[in-house]
Amino acid sequence: MTTGATEADLRVVTERAFLDELTSVTRERGATEFLYLMAQGDGVIGVQWEQPGIDHLRRYRVRDSGGPACPHCAILAAVLALAPVLPLDVLRTMRARPQYETVLRTGRLPHLAFARPVRQPGTSWLGDCHAVPGDPHTEADCATHAVPAPSGDLLDLRLGTLPRAVRELYPHDGAATADLQQRLQIARDWRADAQAVASGIREAEATWAFLRNSCMLGVPVPGAAGLVLTLAPDRAPDDRPLAELHTAAVRALPAGGPPLAYQYQERACLVPEPGTGAQRMPSYGGAVDLTGAAPVRTLRLPAPRRPLSTTGRGVLLLYEARHAMGRHHASAPERDSAYWESEAALNVFEFTLLERVAGRPYQDAVAAYLQALRREGDLLARPHKVLDRRRRKALSAAFGGLDDEELHLWASVAYRNAILVLLGDLQAFAAHLRRQAG
Incomplete structure (x- = not known):
C-alpha cells in the first residue's frame, strides 16, 4: 500500500469544510473498500480511504471561530454526514456514537472503521470502533468528551460502611461483609483471568479496560429476578431502605418496560454468584439497578466447584464483556x-x-x-x-x-x-x- 505524502500533511479547516471535503472525496473514490475516521491524538483527525492497491490518508485539525473545536464532536458529525453517502443504515449510524464514546472512556484513541459489503453492493456498510493506544483528550474537548479515563479500580471497595438496602439482604452486618468479600474475590479472580488473556492483544485492550474501569460490583436481590444493588468506591453510602429504592426504580422506568430509546446506564456490573453448582459459564444480561433506578448491563460470574481453566475463563469473560460493550438499549435488539x-x-x-x-x-x-x-x-x-x-x-x-x-x-x-x-x-x-x- 502507498500513501500520498502531500495528502498526509496536516490541514486546519472549519467543521463545515471538513464535512464537505469528507463527503465529496468519499463520493469521488467509489472504489473505496474501507474507510477510517480516526482520533490520532493532539486534536488531529485522520481519514483514510482504502482502495485496492492504495491507501489515501488525510489529516485534519478542526477549528471554529473561538479556536480549536472538539475533534470527537467533529468525528461523530462526520458519521452523520457520511451515512447517506456510503450508505449506513439507521442502526449502524446510531451505534457509532456509543461505541466511539465507550472506547474514549477507556482512555484510548477511538478509530471508527467502515467496510463495504462484498456480496451485496449498495447495501449498508459494516461498522465498528477499534481502540488504539494513545491519549485521546485535548484542551479542545467539549464537556461531554473531556472526561478522562477512570484511574481507580471499581472493585477497590471498603466494606466497613454499607448502604442500608444492602445490609437488609443479610441477617447481620458480619454476614454481609463475609458474603461481599467472597463475591469480590470471585469477581477479581475472573477479571484477573481476563487480564492475563488480554495482555498484549490489541483487539482486547479496550474490552479489558471496560472490565476494570466501567464494571462495578452488583449484588442480586434474593427472590426478585432481574434486580440488583450496585456498589462503587466513588459513591457515598445510601441510607434509603430497599423498599424505597424499589419504589423509586418503578417510578423511573416507563410502564410496560423501557422503549428502545431508554438506554442502559453508563457503567455495567459484575455479579458474582457463589455456590452456583454446575453452572460454569459467565453470561451477559440486563437487569434493573435499584441503586441507580435504571437498567444496567450485568456480567454474571459463577463460582462452581469444578471451574473452567483460567485461560478459558479469561476468553469467555472478554467475549461476554465485548457483548455488553455493544449493547446500549434496554430493550431486546431487533434480530435483523x-x-x-x-x-x-x-x-x-x-x-x-x-x-x-x-x-x-x-x-x-x-x-x-x-x-x-x-x-x-x-x-x-x-x-x-x-x-x-x-x-x-x-x-x-x-x-x-x-x-x-x-x-x-x-x-x-x-x-x-x-x-x-x-x-x-x-x-x-x-x-x-x-x-x-x-
Whole structure:
C-alpha cells in the first residue's frame, strides 16, 4: 500500500469544510473498500480511504471561530454526514456514537472503521470502533468528551460502611461483609483471568479496560429476578431502605418496560454468584439497578466447584464483556441482518483471542474441521468425531489441561471458526448464524 505524502500533511479547516471535503472525496473514490475516521491524538483527525492497491490518508485539525473545536464532536458529525453517502443504515449510524464514546472512556484513541459489503453492493456498510493506544483528550474537548479515563479500580471497595438496602439482604452486618468479600474475590479472580488473556492483544485492550474501569460490583436481590444493588468506591453510602429504592426504580422506568430509546446506564456490573453448582459459564444480561433506578448491563460470574481453566475463563469473560460493550438499549435488539453481522463480528473477536492464546493447537483444530467440511460439502453430521486423540490432547495442553466438557466447548468454537473460513465472508457467516438460530 502507498500513501500520498502531500495528502498526509496536516490541514486546519472549519467543521463545515471538513464535512464537505469528507463527503465529496468519499463520493469521488467509489472504489473505496474501507474507510477510517480516526482520533490520532493532539486534536488531529485522520481519514483514510482504502482502495485496492492504495491507501489515501488525510489529516485534519478542526477549528471554529473561538479556536480549536472538539475533534470527537467533529468525528461523530462526520458519521452523520457520511451515512447517506456510503450508505449506513439507521442502526449502524446510531451505534457509532456509543461505541466511539465507550472506547474514549477507556482512555484510548477511538478509530471508527467502515467496510463495504462484498456480496451485496449498495447495501449498508459494516461498522465498528477499534481502540488504539494513545491519549485521546485535548484542551479542545467539549464537556461531554473531556472526561478522562477512570484511574481507580471499581472493585477497590471498603466494606466497613454499607448502604442500608444492602445490609437488609443479610441477617447481620458480619454476614454481609463475609458474603461481599467472597463475591469480590470471585469477581477479581475472573477479571484477573481476563487480564492475563488480554495482555498484549490489541483487539482486547479496550474490552479489558471496560472490565476494570466501567464494571462495578452488583449484588442480586434474593427472590426478585432481574434486580440488583450496585456498589462503587466513588459513591457515598445510601441510607434509603430497599423498599424505597424499589419504589423509586418503578417510578423511573416507563410502564410496560423501557422503549428502545431508554438506554442502559453508563457503567455495567459484575455479579458474582457463589455456590452456583454446575453452572460454569459467565453470561451477559440486563437487569434493573435499584441503586441507580435504571437498567444496567450485568456480567454474571459463577463460582462452581469444578471451574473452567483460567485461560478459558479469561476468553469467555472478554467475549461476554465485548457483548455488553455493544449493547446500549434496554430493550431486546431487533434480530435483523445488522444484529447478526454484529454477532458474527463478536465470534471473530473470540476466534482472534483463541488464535493468540491457544496458538498452533487451536489453529490445527480449525484446519481439521475445515478439511472435513470441504470433504463433506456440507455441515458435519458428527463434528465431535473430527479431532483425533493427538489434536484433542494438544488443544487441552494449550489451555493448561481441560476436562472433557471444556474440551468440547473449545472444539465447537474451532468448528465455528472453520465454517467462517470456508464461507470466506462475514456476511455469509452472519447468515449462517441466523439460520442456526432457527
